[in-house]
Amino acid sequence: AQKVTQAQTEISVVEKEDVTLDCVYETRDTTYYLFWYKQPPSGELVFLIRRNSFDEQNEISGRYSWNFQKSTSSFNFTITASQVVDSAVYFCALSDPGGATNKLIFGTGTLLAVQP
């Protein structure tokens, strides 16, 4: 069965610190997609990244970077030089390509609080 685990429930850092959010997934599929979403206090989930299971290259987008390691079934997310605006709940998700529909399996989320 597919499963996503975000072991860190809450993280608190001071502005300008780097922070890594962990994501571990379980799946028997060889083809799948991984996602990260950000949910600010307004409630809307904001798409951050999609990663294909065949593409293990790490990705950097500004202050954000993602480390995908199939060997450990992890897809970790690092924010460099964190800012107060980064405060939000971050969700990791796994797509379920074996099903008939685009079903996303979410982790329980990590609440990131960035203090000024």
Next chain:
Amino acid sequence: ETGVTQTPRHLVMGMTNKKSLKCEQHLGHNAMYWYKQSAKKPLELMFVYSLEERVENNSVPSRFSPECPNSSHLFLHLHTLQPEDSALYLCASSQDGTSRTQQYFGPGTRLTVT
């Protein structure tokens, strides 16, 4: 309006009321979704519509009734809800119903059942 919009943003209803949540997407997508987000739980997929046809019903109680009159609109009709149904209900859309396409979410409706 752009993206995915949801109305109302907040709703308080009694257990005997009937109400509806509305979702509209302005992205030209063909698939739409309802999710339930309860405290301390992962987002739960409730329903999926692809090209206006319901393709997934994730064991949701019949007191929740979805309706998709066209590819841009999705409704969730509520009746005789229970207090444990209080949650944030999120609507999403995607280009199609495959796992390759990311889902775009609306801001949600915060529902409180009294």
